[in-house]
Amino acid sequence: MYVAVKGGERAIDNAHAWLAEERRGDLGVAELSVAQIRAQLSLAVNRVMAEGSLYDPDLAALAIKQARGDLIEAIFLIRAYRTTLPRLGASCPVDTAEMAVIRRISATFKDLPGGQVLGPTFDYTHRLLDFKLAAEGEVSQAATAPAAMEAVPHVMAMLDRDGMIEAEPLGNDVPADLTREPMELPGSRALRLQAITRGDEGFILSMAYSTQRGYGRTHAFVGELRIGAVAVEMEIPELGFAVEIGEIELTECETVNQFKGSKTEPPQFTRGYGLVFGQTERKAIAMSLVDRSLRWAELGEDYTGAPAQDEEFVLMHADNVQATGFLEHIKLPHYVDFQSELELVRRLRAEVFATQEAAE
């Protein structure tokens, strides 16, 4: 005898208990601490902070632990937490020219004030598995030098001084906040940059890559890529001046792109911009390419129908928390709708068979 399925609540509780057990894994292996994740999986932590839109390495590390290393799940945990936090105010714009850089490279100039600083990069490593790590070998100490006190001015500022790059004057507009207002399209560049910096790294990477392969065209030079700590300052109304409230690590990428100009307007290079929490250079570079690609209208370029030129397409599909939720919701029960389709298809089939029989 058929009995309607009951007991969803007990099934859910049991499933979650099993999940917790699976997360912990083999009890014979030491438990991973949040501090270990924060310190040793820092690039994963950075990605979770960037796409979770919350700069807190401890919470990001906790989310990664809770999510069993599923970074999109961890990003979702951070987002759901972040949305409950009160807004105390907005900081002053961070001054990335004053960044304490750990890495700073330019692909457009061989040498420049502040120098080329490789920093802790995977670049030029040979991608050979290091079996010493499996044997728990400790690393040797890297060589150190006294910190250079030299200023590290932006490459773009140097190009700007000569008028070689489009000017980007400081604006006083308060940028829209896509976490507090529904996204309305077409959006401003500030809104697009917000959406892209918290967008899925894989999606933004592929969009950027597609422009390099000819779907749209960004012929970008990395004018400058810099990673380091910047001070966050906030105006305190009672004080009447800005005070430093903390420090965050950022990756900034500025690309120099094909020039525009005419007989009357002197040609100038154009900009693409990327700024992402933490050491996240793949994302920052990709972001600057996608930013540049989406600026086609403003720069008087042709729309070629390329996905990376299509603001609505990019902005509506960049968010992995939205994407994964909607994608995975199709595993929820749909039997009411499926039933209505079953009835429809059965009826249509019956009509076709009836017509065939009548014809015979």
Added chain:
Amino acid sequence: MTDQAYNFAYLDEQTKRMIRRAILKGVAVPGYQVPFASREMPMPYGWGTGGVQVTAACLTPDDTLKVIDQGADDTTNAVSIRKFFQRTAGVAVTEATAEATLIQTRHRIPEAALTTGQILVYQVPIPEPLRFLEPRETETRKMHELEEYGLIHVKLYEDIARHGTIATSYAYPVKVEGRYVMDPSPIPKFDNPKLSNSPALQLFGAGREQRIYALPPFTHVVSLDFDDHPFEPSKAPHDCDLCGAGESYLDEVIIDDLGGRMFVCSDTDFCRTRCEAGHLGALGVPVLKGGA
């Protein structure tokens, strides 16, 4: 963090206020999709975050909440959402449609007629009825503004040309008070007639798509059709095998691997109430009132 660290019904009051303003605008312009600043919720987008936000903004401590998914109170996601509000709002919950002051639903309208004062909150995946005809939001908003609904009629006509009938069986588009074409969420078209002139307030929440829309009580709602191909609500041509109901929407349950199947009410509260009242379907067993 303890549950006490969250506000009543999870959302903070400012957010609720923002959502209530969107709801009021929706009520004032029936069928119009009001953009709202949807929040990330502690359940995934696509799993009812729009409905949950609308419910959270409407709930008061005196409310009695019912949550259904596919018409049933005991489907996993319904259980999960009900538990969320029990935990964050501590409101009374019920499975009885008549006892509920607020019902959150996915994919069904309860069989029992709703009454004045009740609120029915729908979870909506894609609020835009024109979305699969025109993927761009910038375009579809313009089409609504200009009441440019030719495309959807062409789609329905093409169905008839190809299949001899309108081949949309759920999320069947409706026109509200002669103005906005609206997606009723993926309810089977069997439920469409219940949208119109309902004494209850019907609210629709789409979290991921950041839209809220509404049908105030006694709003006139018409399912799109043609004079020579009138709208027909449809259901499986059977009676419920448990309670014998002939007028309720049915789920098909496969009971063996030899093609055996039975049909049962999708609305579990409706079915149980009938069984308890002594109605018996072909495969039902008599239920003792108050029994398991």
